[in-house]
Amino acid sequence: MTTNQIGCEDCAFHNVNSLKKLGVDTSDTDYVIALAGNPNTGKSTVFNALTGLRQHTGNWPGKTVVRAEGGYLYDDKKYKLIDLPGTYSLLSTSQDEEVARNFILFGKPDVTIIVVDASRLERNLNLVLQILEITGKAVLCLNLIDEAERHNIKIDERELAKNLGIPVVATIARTQQGIPELLSTIRDVAIGKIICKPRKVKSLSASLEESVNQLAKKIEEQFPGLPNSRWVAFRLLEGDERITEAVLNNELKELV
Amino acid sequence: MNKNTDNSIVQLASELRWKLGDNFHDKLTEGIYTDASLIAAQAVEEHGKKRNYTLDSKIDKIVTSKKWGFPIMIGILSVILWITITGANYPSGLLFNLLIDTLYPALKSLAAKIGMVWWLDGLLIDGIYLAVAWVVSVMLPPMAIFFPLFTLLEDFGYLPRVAFNMDALFKKTGAHGKQALTMSMGWGCNAAGVIATRIIDSPRERLIAIITNNFSLCNGRWPTQILIATIFIGALVPASLSGAVASLSVIGIALLGVAFMFLTSWMLSTTVLKGEVSTFTLELPPYRPPRFWQTIYTSVIDRTLIVLWRAVVFAAPAGAVIWLVSNVHIGNLTLADQLIGWLNPFGVFVGLNGIILLAYIIAIPANEIIIPTILMLTVANLNLVGVGSGNGVMFELDSNLDTANVLMAGGWTVLTGVNLMLFSLLHNPCSTTIYTIYQETKSIKWTTVASILPIIMGFVVTFLVTQFWHIFIG
Numbered sequence: 001m002t003t004n005q006i007g008c009e010d011c012a013f014h015n016v017n018s019l020k021k022l023g024v025d026t027s028d029t030d031y032v033i034a035l036a037g038n039p040n041t042g043k044s045t046v047f048n049a050l051t052g053l054r055q056h057t058g059n060w061p062g063k064t065v066v067r068a069e070g071g072y073l074y075d076d077k078k079y080k081l082i083d084l085p086g087t088y089s090l091l092s093t094s095q096d097e098e099v100a101r102n103f104i105l106f107g108k109p110d111v112t113i114i115v116v117d118a119s120r121l122e123r124n125l126n127l128v129l130q131i132l133e134i135t136g137k138a139v140l141c142l143n144l145i146d147e148a149e150r151h152n153i154k155i156d157e158r159e160l161a162k163n164l165g166i167p168v169v170a171t172i173a174r175t176q177q178g179i180p181e182l183l184s185t186i187r188d189v190a191i192g193k194i195i196c197k198p199r200k201v202k203s204l205s206a207s208l209e210e211s212v213n214q215l216a217k218k219i220e221e222q223f224p225g226l227p228n229s230r231w232v233a234f235r236l237l238e239g240d241e242r243i244t245e246a247v248l249n250n251e252l253k254e255l256v
Numbered sequence: 257m258n259k260n261t262d263n264s265i266v267q268l269a270s271e272l273r274w275k276l277g278d279n280f281h282d283k284l285t286e287g288i289y290t291d292a293s294l295i296a297a298q299a300v301e302e303h304g305k306k307r308n309y310t311l312d313s314k315i316d317k318i319v320t321s322k323k324w325g326f327p328i329m330i331g332i333l334s335v336i337l338w339i340t341i342t343g344a345n346y347p348s349g350l351l352f353n354l355l356i357d358t359l360y361p362a363l364k365s366l367a368a369k370i371g372m373v374w375w376l377d378g379l380l381i382d383g384i385y386l387a388v389a390w391v392v393s394v395m396l397p398p399m400a401i402f403f404p405l406f407t408l409l410e411d412f413g414y415l416p417r418v419a420f421n422m423d424a425l426f427k428k429t430g431a432h433g434k435q436a437l438t439m440s441m442g443w444g445c446n447a448a449g450v451i452a453t454r455i456i457d458s459p460r461e462r463l464i465a466i467i468t469n470n471f472s473l474c475n476g477r478w479p480t481q482i483l484i485a486t487i488f489i490g491a492l493v494p495a496s497l498s499g500a501v502a503s504l505s506v507i508g509i510a511l512l513g514v515a516f517m518f519l520t521s522w523m524l525s526t527t528v529l530k531g532e533v534s535t536f537t538l539e540l541p542p543y544r545p546p547r548f549w550q551t552i553y554t555s556v557i558d559r560t561l562i563v564l565w566r567a568v569v570f571a572a573p574a575g576a577v578i579w580l581v582s583n584v585h586i587g588n589l590t591l592a593d594q595l596i597g598w599l600n601p602f603g604v605f606v607g608l609n610g611i612i613l614l615a616y617i618i619a620i621p622a623n624e625i626i627i628p629t630i631l632m633l634t635v636a637n638l639n640l641v642g643v644g645s646g647n648g649v650m651f652e653l654d655s656n657l658d659t660a661n662v663l664m665a666g667g668w669t670v671l672t673g674v675n676l677m678l679f680s681l682l683h684n685p686c687s688t689t690i691y692t693i694y695q696e697t698k699s700i701k702w703t704t705v706a707s708i709l710p711i712i713m714g715f716v717v718t719f720l721v722t723q724f725w726h727i728f729i730g
Contacts, residue, residue, distance in 0.1 A: 094457025122296035
């Protein structure tokens with residue numbers, strides 16, 4: 001988890017500035033929640049189930065290319081939900097992936113919901129692992145469990161939660177099944193009742209691991225307490241201009 | 257923000273990048289994949305080890321096969337168009353009765369009662385109200401049918417199969433396979449299609465997709481195509497066949513648009529936008545039974561009403577402009593007559609006429625009002641007696657036959673009809689799309705190319721068709 005004190009993250013004004021920069025109106029909002037996931041996982045359906053909006057949900061990859069926003073009230077707190085573009089990864093140069101990764105990094109959402117297709121878990125996990133390198137405040141929404149069941153797939157949610165270090169909620173967003181549990185889990189992560197221990201990618205080759213650690217250590221020296229120094233290191237090795245800029249103009253300090 | 261003078265992090269990063277070699281990206285991806293499969297192996301239990309994807313793959317075997325893929329695609333498109341064309345007639349007539357035959361005279365007499373000045377009455381009711389009423393009654397029914405049908409198809413999961421079928425063709429023209437998706441979006445609305453190109457990661461291929469999206473016949477242009485096809489092409493065959501023949505000729509125009517899209521993509525990718533074709537993975541999602549009523553609801557709210565509102569917003573000022581050019585006099589002639597006179601020689605040269613060109617200039621904001629503008633200008637320009645209600649009054653004639661009579665009186669032939677259909681496909685994008693292209697590319701140069709290129713193609717094509725027509729048909 002981050003080194004922030006619980007009190008800070010609880011506060012309505014926590015990281016308001018960086019969100020405003022990303023074009024999010026945070027007035028009147030207690031928590032900002034990002035919604036990420038592969039295309040075709042029912043992400044937009046989850047968005048609608050949470051917000052009551054009826055955004056059209058298409059059955060083709062790349063439907064949500066623009067960021068959609070909605071909100072809901074839960075336990076007297078106002079949540080703002082940002083629907084990020086559906087992507088398979090956060091590592092390429094396409095605009096939708098850039099939007100998604102920069103929002104999670106620089107926008108510091110209070111919680112990131114990662115929607116995955118239960119019948120295609122392995123492929124979906126690639127994105128999950130990348131997101132967990134950026135943020136630890138995440139909830140895995142294991143959607144479409146009805147389709148998985150039809151394909152004779154059963155998923156051990158507890159095992160999955162243990163391995164990923166974040167709460168897992170099984171849902172069928174189309175019929176609202178699991179949405180109440182999802183709502184309460186989001187709240188628990190937002191208020192710090194659930195503390196996540198996000199899984200970091202382990203199976204890196206020795207030479208890569210060494211370089212990343214060396215770079216991450218140097219980053220932490222300059223930006224003590226940065227929760228995602230490894231991700232920043234990945235991006236710098238990749239030659240990401242936006243991150244290079246954020247290092248050079250000290251913007252990373254705001255992410256501590 | 258303070259500038260960080262210490263750039264040792266960035267230096268170290270580039271040193272390490274050099275050391276790691278250029279396969280850093282692959283190594284990282286490999287590590288993530290390994291982790292993912294480890295975690296999945298522990299959490300996923302497959303009963304009977306058998307995935308039940310048989311029905312999906314059976315459907316896919318047919319709809320993405322070399323033999324049946326394209327015929328099924330064209331077949332589905334034809335059925336959707338046919339339902340739209342035949343289904344829209346009746347509600348269109350009802351709306352027309354209400355908005356124009358009943359409400360319009362009522363408004364006029366109300367204006368007369370309160371003694372509204374003639375020019376204000378003309379500008380507001382004959383110009384703005386009629387333009388808006390026309391757009392609503394002509395556009396709403398086909399959209400309310402076309403969009404939900406298209407959306408059902410989308411929800412079912414068919415669109416990625418279309419992309420799959422067309423991928424090889426796109427690759428041959430040097431464009432991105434995902435352009436098939438943005439192209440289909442363009443059939444609904446080009447502005448939406450241009451925004452959808454964000455899913456294409458290479459800037460080169462994205463630019464090709466943006467520039468060529470206009471070749472997808474958009475929703476605003478379908479009604480023009482349908483009306484002209486019914487009047488000029490459907491009339492060439494016996495009445496029992498005319499509906500089918502008209503539908504087929506509209507599909508022909510839409511497919512011609514696809515051909516031009518490929519041609520232009522190829523031209524761009526072999527000249528100014530040279531480069532490698534990037535590969536991508538396209539997931540074929542499972543087929544999902546669409547939730548019928550919710551789809552109808554969301555597509556009416558999301559698409560139909562939004563597109564309709566846009567059309568209304570643009571039609572209102574255009575209605576005012578139409579009324580003004582037909583009522584402002586310069587010398588003995590109205591401004592419209594003057595402009596038509598100037599444009600006519602060039603218009604006739606390319607097989608169109610001055611009225612059509614003026615209508616396209618006035619209707620840049622919205623393609624939807626082309627036909628009423630043409631009719632109105634024709635009647636005013638010829639001073640036909642007994643049709644229409646005065647200069648600059650947009651109107652719809654009670655039947656296609658009346659419309660045909662007006663157009664014939666204006667000197668229209670089957671050739672003019674064919675050329676209008678071609679020009680409606682090949683001309684500049686509407687102003688919303690042009691603005692969206694600028695928003696997406698942030699480049700005046702590419703916005704200009706995307707706007708001018710199709711109109712040049714349009715003139716060349718109608719000119720050539722006219723020459724061939726005169727040689728072979730007379």
